[in-house]
Amino acid sequence: MRKGYILKESFKTWLGAIKEKFPLIAPVQDDGLTLFKEVEKVDDIVLDYGITRMPPKDLFFPQTEKMFRIKNKNNVAIELESPEKVTDELVLFGVHSCDLKSILALDPVFTTRFPDRYYQERRDKTYVIGLSCTKALPTCFCTAYGINPTDADGADVHLTELGDKYLVEVVTERGEKLAAAIPGIIFEDTTNLEAEKAKLTEKVKGEIKFIDLTGVKEVLDENFELPLWEKWAQKCLGCGICTYVCPTCHCFDINDFNRGDGVGERFRCWDSCMFSDFTRMAGGHNPRPTKKERVRNRFMHKLKYHLDRYNIVGCVGCGRCVQRCPENIDIRAIISDIKGGV
Amino acid sequence: MKRLFEFIGFEPGRFHARWISGSEAQKVVETARKVTEEVRALGPNKKMRDDRC
Amino acid sequence: MLKEKIKSTVTELLENKRIDFVIGYGAGSDAGTVRPAFVKSVEEVEQLIWSPFAVNNLAKFVMDHLYENIKIGVIVKGCDSRSVIRLVQDKVFPRENFYVIGVPCKGILDKNKVAKDFDLSGDLVDFTEQGDEVILKTSKGEFKLRKEDYLLDKCYRCETPTPVVYDVLLGEEVAPFRTDDYEDVKAIENLSVEEKSRYWDKQFEKCIRCYACRNVCSACNCRDCVFDMAEPNWVGKAANLSENTAFHLIRAWHVAGRCVDCGECSRVCPMGIPVNTLNRKMIKDMKELFAVETPGKNPEQGPVLGTFRTDDPEEFM
Numbered sequence: 199m200r201k202g203y204i205l206k207e208s209f210k211t212w213l214g215a216i217k218e219k220f221p222l223i224a225p226v227q228d229d230g231l232t233l234f235k236e237v238e239k240v241d242d243i244v245l246d247y248g249i250t251r252m253p254p255k256d257l258f259f260p261q262t263e264k265m266f267r268i269k270n271k272n273n274v275a276i277e278l279e280s281p282e283k284v285t286d287e288l289v290l291f292g293v294h295s296c297d298l299k300s301i302l303a304l305d306p307v308f309t310t311r312f313p314d315r316y317y318q319e320r321r322d323k324t325y326v327i328g329l330s331c332t333k334a335l336p337t338c339f340c341t342a343y344g345i346n347p348t349d350a351d352g353a354d355v356h357l358t359e360l361g362d363k364y365l366v367e368v369v370t371e372r373g374e375k376l377a378a379a380i381p382g383i384i385f386e387d388t389t390n391l392e393a394e395k396a397k398l399t400e401k402v403k404g405e406i407k408f409i410d411l412t413g414v415k416e417v418l419d420e421n422f423e424l425p426l427w428e429k430w431a432q433k434c435l436g437c438g439i440c441t442y443v444c445p446t447c448h449c450f451d452i453n454d455f456n457r458g459d460g461v462g463e464r465f466r467c468w469d470s471c472m473f474s475d476f477t478r479m480a481g482g483h484n485p486r487p488t489k490k491e492r493v494r495n496r497f498m499h500k501l502k503y504h505l506d507r508y509n510i511v512g513c514v515g516c517g518r519c520v521q522r523c524p525e526n527i528d529i530r531a532i533i534s535d536i537k538g539g540v
Numbered sequence: 541m542k543r544l545f546e547f548i549g550f551e552p553g554r555f556h557a558r559w560i561s562g563s564e565a566q567k568v569v570e571t572a573r574k575v576t577e578e579v580r581a582l583g584p585n586k587k588m589r590d591d592r593c
Numbered sequence: 594m595l596k597e598k599i600k601s602t603v604t605e606l607l608e609n610k611r612i613d614f615v616i617g618y619g620a621g622s623d624a625g626t627v628r629p630a631f632v633k634s635v636e637e638v639e640q641l642i643w644s645p646f647a648v649n650n651l652a653k654f655v656m657d658h659l660y661e662n663i664k665i666g667v668i669v670k671g672c673d674s675r676s677v678i679r680l681v682q683d684k685v686f687p688r689e690n691f692y693v694i695g696v697p698c699k700g701i702l703d704k705n706k707v708a709k710d711f712d713l714s715g716d717l718v719d720f721t722e723q724g725d726e727v728i729l730k731t732s733k734g735e736f737k738l739r740k741e742d743y744l745l746d747k748c749y750r751c752e753t754p755t756p757v758v759y760d761v762l763l764g765e766e767v768a769p770f771r772t773d774d775y776e777d778v779k780a781i782e783n784l785s786v787e788e789k790s791r792y793w794d795k796q797f798e799k800c801i802r803c804y805a806c807r808n809v810c811s812a813c814n815c816r817d818c819v820f821d822m823a824e825p826n827w828v829g830k831a832a833n834l835s836e837n838t839a840f841h842l843i844r845a846w847h848v849a850g851r852c853v854d855c856g857e858c859s860r861v862c863p864m865g866i867p868v869n870t871l872n873r874k875m876i877k878d879m880k881e882l883f884a885v886e887t888p889g890k891n892p893e894q895g896p897v898l899g900t901f902r903t904d905d906p907e908e909f910m
Contacts, residue, residue: 262831336714433629437805524861526621526628549790557909590835
């Protein structure tokens with residue numbers, strides 16, 4: 199890993215140089231929400247945000263994605279046209295450590311046993327620039343999963359704001375490519391900056407309430423039935439907020455769009471295990487018939503299944519579901535109930 | 541229905557609702573003519589178009 | 594103290610087996626949040642609280658107990674009580690299976706507004722109200738604020754501070770002291786066609802189709818929802834401006850004349866879409882056209898669009 203720095207006074211110029219070369223996606227204010235969006239002006243980028251309303255996952259796994267076009271004009275032969283190119287190269291800037299980790303949690307789902315060309319291409323063509331947190335929100339709990347709020351894990355290039363400089367860590371080969379393409383990083387000794395970064399890490403960690411996960415997986419390994427699921431499920435509305443704002447939730451549904459004249463497209467779009475029809479079979483049977491099974495599935499996935507399957511966390515402690523759940527179903531409180539075995 | 545359509549930005553005149561009995565042939569003709577004229581004057585509808593494919 | 598009154602009332606109801614369980618408010622993750630609490634036994638009554646932030650409408654949770662021979666106690670504010678009328682009038686949940694515990698309410702605090710000026714990240718230890726001031730005692734400090742500056746938008750136009758239906762009322766009746774002038778609707782009505790279109794396109798573009806606005810709605814009480822159907826595929830699952838607009842229009846029309854204006858749809862929206870403004874536009878129109886009251890406000894008044902009077906205006910003739 200190469201390390202260097204960018205002076206704050208030339209930082210916007212550096213971002214501007216990126217924007218010259220690539221579409222630049224970064225946190226911006228949009229109608230009162232902080233969202234990852236394509237940047238119009240570098241000045242619009244929000245550098246000191248807490249958390250974006252939506253996670254960055256839709257850069258790799260869009261909510262609605264065309265898979266191929268279907269043509270059946272004269273009812274003779276069906277033609278299928280796959281898109282030749284899914285995306286152009288782009289730069290995703292300003293991703294916090296929890297969201298960086300979430301990308302790593304999604305990778306094995308879409309690139310290992312069932313390689314997904316759409317995800318893979320988006321992933322391959324995106325340069326991810328991470329940005330350390332300088333403050334924590336009351337809903338943050340990344341440290342529960344061993345993530346530090348300044349971790350570079352998952353970024354190609356990672357930045358940390360320290361005084362009048364940004365510490366730059368070039369993490370991957372793709373990061374090297376980006377650093378070479380966009381001049382402005384000064385590769386000099388950064389020992390002092392690294393010491394300052396360590397101080398910042400401790401400061402932000404200190405602001406985060408530590409949630410101890412010791413024993414949680416073991417309880418879930420041993421117990422499928424626990425009274426706590428019914429207790430939490432009865433508060434659930436069955437909406438899709440928690441799964442859609444979650445950076446690691448990745449379920450989708452495949453549908454056809456029919457223009458009405460024999461032309462249409464097959465697309466996939468996000469789906470949610472909290473919806474009552476998520477597991478409903480064609481014949482009407484539903485193996486998860488009530489909210490209890492659905493709520494249990496979601497939290498088992500976050501705290502157990504993803505670890506079992508991919509040996510990586512299924513929750514990164516970003517706190518979006520805690521912030522947005524209309525009935526305040528709080529995964530931190532569920533963790534504490536699991537530990538209590540209730 | 542018309543009111544909500546207009547509330548979200550459809551042009552007044554884009555949507556018409558008329559109660560016509562099966563025996564009011566003349567009214568059917570007049571209404572169809574009026575609707576056609578008004579909608580033609582507005583030009584193609586831009587809202588709620590699904591431009592996929 | 595209201596909290597003590599709630600606890601003693603529920604304890605008595607449970608002890609005398611007059612109800613099977615009660616749906617009330619419990620403490621949430623922080624001082625500005627409450628969480629529904631389902632209390633089935635006297636031992637669990639301790640969970641119940643009252644909070645100046647008790648915004649959630651709890652009435653719809655009875656829908657998890659359709660066709661059960663059961664009596665459910667529900668704690669309702671004025672706005673929520675209209676939802677009880679909704680569920681009863683729609684014959685979704687029978688009145689005799691409800692035990693309505695009414696709470697007179699002069700307004701609920703908007704946690705987003707309060708959090709801008711005060712640190713709500715601690716626990717709510719206690720609160721006291723003196724005149725129009727409220728003192729919040731939280732684990733992160735004590736805050737004194739003027740209630741009138743921090744209420745939910747809907748509270749400034751509340752027409753039913755006292756529940757319109759209840760089996761027991763915890764506190765003195767509060768006479769209506771505000772009126773609804775539909776300023777939010779008028780502001781949009783006064784825009785030009787292009788401005789209206791641009792405004793709503795922006796809102797509908799944000800929609801992530803999580804269906805929280807539907808799921809929280811007491812007028813959305815169909816057993817099978819049009820939005821869950823794949824065959825026929827009335828509204829596509831794709832999230833794009835066209836389908837999202839169709840979703841919001843259909844949602845609004847399906848609750849027209851039945852929406853009780855509790856405002857929960859706007860509250861739960863994770864993307865800040867003013868969902869309820871569409872419903873309020875229709876309530877305003879219906880009030881002007883048919884001289885009716887907000888649905889649910891008058892238990893004698895049936896669903897507006899399910900009622901016919903010979904003197905109804907007929908713009909479509």
